[in-house]
Amino acid sequence: MPLVLKCTTILPPFAVSRIRIRTSVSRARHLCGVGESRTMGQHSLMWFRKGLRLHDNPALHKACEDASHVFPVFVLDPFFLAPDPTAPSPGSRTAGVNRIHFLLQSLQDLDSSLKSRGSQLFLVHGNPTEVIPELLEKWSIKRLCFEHDTEPYAQDRDKRIKEICEERGIELHSPVSHTLFNPAETILKNGGKPPLTYQAFCRTLGKPPKPVGDAPAAIPEPSKDLMDVDVVPIPSLQDLGYADLNEEFTPFGGGETEGLRRLDKMLADKKWVAEFEKPKGNPTAFIKPATTCLSPYLKFGCVSVRLFYARLLTVYSEMKKHSHPPVSLEGQLLWREFFYTVGYGTINYDRMVGNPICRQIPWKDDEVLLSRWRDGQTGFPWIDAAMIQLRKWGWMHHLARHAVACFLTRGDLFVYWEKGRDVFDRLLVDSDWAINNGNWMWLSASAFFAQYHRIYSPITFAKKHDPEGNYIKHFIPVLKDMPKAYIYEPWTAPLSVQKAANCIIGKDYPKPVVDHAIANKKCRDRMGAAFALNKAAGSGQPTQEQVNALNEKLTAKLDEDSDASIAAESSDGEPPPSPKPKPKSKRQRTLTEYKKK
Numbered sequence: 363m364p365l366v367l368k369c370t371t372i373l374p375p376f377a378v379s380r381i382r383i384r385t386s387v388s389r390a391r392h393l394c395g396v397g398e399s400r401t402m403g404q405h406s407l408m409w410f411r412k413g414l415r416l417h418d419n420p421a422l423h424k425a426c427e428d429a430s431h432v433f434p435v436f437v438l439d440p441f442f443l444a445p446d447p448t449a450p451s452p453g454s455r456t457a458g459v460n461r462i463h464f465l466l467q468s469l470q471d472l473d474s475s476l477k478s479r480g481s482q483l484f485l486v487h488g489n490p491t492e493v494i495p496e497l498l499e500k501w502s503i504k505r506l507c508f509e510h511d512t513e514p515y516a517q518d519r520d521k522r523i524k525e526i527c528e529e530r531g532i533e534l535h536s537p538v539s540h541t542l543f544n545p546a547e548t549i550l551k552n553g554g555k556p557p558l559t560y561q562a563f564c565r566t567l568g569k570p571p572k573p574v575g576d577a578p579a580a581i582p583e584p585s586k587d588l589m590d591v592d593v594v595p596i597p598s599l600q601d602l603g604y605a606d607l608n609e610e611f612t613p614f615g616g617g618e619t620e621g622l623r624r625l626d627k628m629l630a631d632k633k634w635v636a637e638f639e640k641p642k643g644n645p646t647a648f649i650k651p652a653t654t655c656l657s658p659y660l661k662f663g664c665v666s667v668r669l670f671y672a673r674l675l676t677v678y679s680e681m682k683k684h685s686h687p688p689v690s691l692e693g694q695l696l697w698r699e700f701f702y703t704v705g706y707g708t709i710n711y712d713r714m715v716g717n718p719i720c721r722q723i724p725w726k727d728d729e730v731l732l733s734r735w736r737d738g739q740t741g742f743p744w745i746d747a748a749m750i751q752l753r754k755w756g757w758m759h760h761l762a763r764h765a766v767a768c769f770l771t772r773g774d775l776f777v778y779w780e781k782g783r784d785v786f787d788r789l790l791v792d793s794d795w796a797i798n799n800g801n802w803m804w805l806s807a808s809a810f811f812a813q814y815h816r817i818y819s820p821i822t823f824a825k826k827h828d829p830e831g832n833y834i835k836h837f838i839p840v841l842k843d844m845p846k847a848y849i850y851e852p853w854t855a856p857l858s859v860q861k862a863a864n865c866i867i868g869k870d871y872p873k874p875v876v877d878h879a880i881a882n883k884k885c886r887d888r889m890g891a892a893f894a895l896n897k898a899a900g901s902g903q904p905t906q907e908q909v910n911a912l913n914e915k916l917t918a919k920l921d922e923d924s925d926a927s928i929a930a931e932s933s934d935g936e937p938p939p940s941p942k943p944k945p946k947s948k949r950q951r952t953l954t955e956y957k958k959k
């Protein structure tokens with residue numbers, strides 16, 4: 363009769379009754395620290411968090427070294443996984459359902475790979491700072507291994523675990539393998555401060571360490587003499603309390619096997635790899651996206667960035683010429699490193715206030731504008747299609763991220779970058795603390811980038827890549843019959859055209875939330891004033907009182923100046939009046955006239 367060993371001191375807030383480690387009564391005594399288990403060989407616990415892979419996993423190598431038993435564990439942390447019915451789309455408070463699904467698939471794959479080497483993955487759930495110490499005790503662990511993690515949540519968590527290991531005399535190994543370089547070492551090399559430009563960052567770099575290769579072919583089994591462990595199933599989304607995915611959802615299957623397959627496929631096209639240049643590439647390509655789409659695999663560590671990098675250099679060495687950083691694929695991986703380093707070395711990196719590298723800008727806290735943007739209801743089809751792709755796929759092309767982030771902040775809506783960051787953070791499958799915050803600061807011209815007057819037009823930017831509007835038509839089916847002349851500005855279509863397309867603007871698809879020309883002018887004025895305020899503060903930063911005072915002054919002045927103010931500034935939820943259509947170009951007129959005939 364198996365005994366359920368509750369490894370959780372916290373009761374799960376979601377329905378995973380099966381996620382418990384089961385053992386027999388007689389064995390349970392050993393698990394509670396009684397008897398021979400303490401006198402047996404070395405017991406190691408390999409704690410998987412990111413780094414969900416067997417290749418290039420130095421923590422796993424260390425766990426296996428001289429070990430009689432290795433216990434591979436993943437903790438299902440309710441902080442990330444508990445369903446939040448009040449969230450604007452399915453998922454937990456912190457993660458959309460796509461990312462949770464990707465994680466579960468990755469765990470499934472990891473479990474299969476471990477099984478093929480005589481081991482298996484144990485899932486427990488609860489707060490890791492409570493669960494892991496319990497397991498260390500119950501399994502008489504002498505060595506704990508996990509991959510080093512630089513995110514603040516992980517740093518706090520791991521600090522607590524390290525203290526417990528020290529108190530109990532447990533060996534702890536936490537090697538760096540989620541990044542090419544150790545951010546702390548890069549910062550030291552740079553005189554104790556993170557380099558704030560890509561060029562300065564690249565100057566600090568030597569060669570990254572090589573990947574350590576595959577895990578041992580036989581991983582010391584967890585527990586044969588010690589306990590019977592029931593096969594512990596990986597939960598499904600339903601087990602976690604989520605409904606099934608019935609909408610179009612992420613095309614990226616989770617896991618190391620799939621990640622390596624994609625890496626192989628991508629690297630096999632050597633010409634494409636050698637010629638890769640960003641920002642070239644079509645952000646509206648969705649059947650065959652223009653970039654590698656490896657970000658979800660790098661985020662969860664299903665693919666090692668060190669392996670990716672090493673194999674990339676091999677391809678370069680086989681080609682006569684290739685592109686170079688910052689635009690090359692190597693350059694993209696170095697951008698990742700750059701943001702990891704700055705994120706690690708900057709206090710309050712994920713907020714404006716108290717963040718020494720972030721300009722203090724009087725953004726608006728406007729929930730109506732924010733929700734129109736988040737829900738793909740701005741009335742600008744290119745922006746809305748990208749936001750719908752984000753919700754459905756948990757991914758969008760880099761330049762689509764640029765466009766929507768610019769639109770929300772300095773381009774049109776002037777909403778806090780932190781609010782947009784939160785939406786990305788929750789919905790992206792590849793959501794990554796260091797990269798996401800860094801790029802939001804960049805796009806909002808809060809840090810790294812200062813040319814705030816250079817904006818992405820929500821109307822013309824994507825048109826050159828996709829004049830037919832196929833991307834829009836795919837993600838916003840209600841616009842599928844809108845003629846191409848109007849697909850980027852459907853509010854300018856005559857009513858007869860809207861009727862013929864079965865899409866009345868203001869009824870079937872929203873009117874634009876702002877008049878872009880006016881909103882953008884106001885944003886630029888606000889940015890100019892904010893830049894001047896920050897400049898006047900010299901090496902310091904303006905105080906929040908100064909920023910608030912500027913906000914009041916600008917709001918009074920700029921809103922008076924314009925009768926077509928940003929509609930949702932009133933936050934009354936009413937759609938704005940439809941902006942007057944611009945005079946049509948000759949070509950548009952001809953098309954319309956032709957259609958009338």
Ligand SMILES: Cc1cc2nc3c(=O)[nH]c(=O)nc-3n(C[C@H](O)[C@H](O)[C@H](O)COP(=O)(O)OP(=O)(O)OC[C@H]3O[C@@H](n4cnc5c(N)ncnc54)[C@H](O)[C@@H]3O)c2cc1C
Binds near residue numbers: 699801
């Ligand atoms: C506002 C905004 C938010 C972003 N948030 C994230 C995020 O949360 N997670 C994330 O992984 N990327 C983020 N990015 C960066 C970039 O858009 C994605 O990494 C990229 O689009 C992922 O697709 P890919 O794997 O096909 O990229 P590729 O172009 O194939 O690049 C390969 C890898 O290089 C890295 N990389 C590429 N571009 C960047 C960049 N600008 N900064 C840092 N690393 C980069 C990624 O790890 C990526 O997987 C964000 C960009 C913007 C503008």
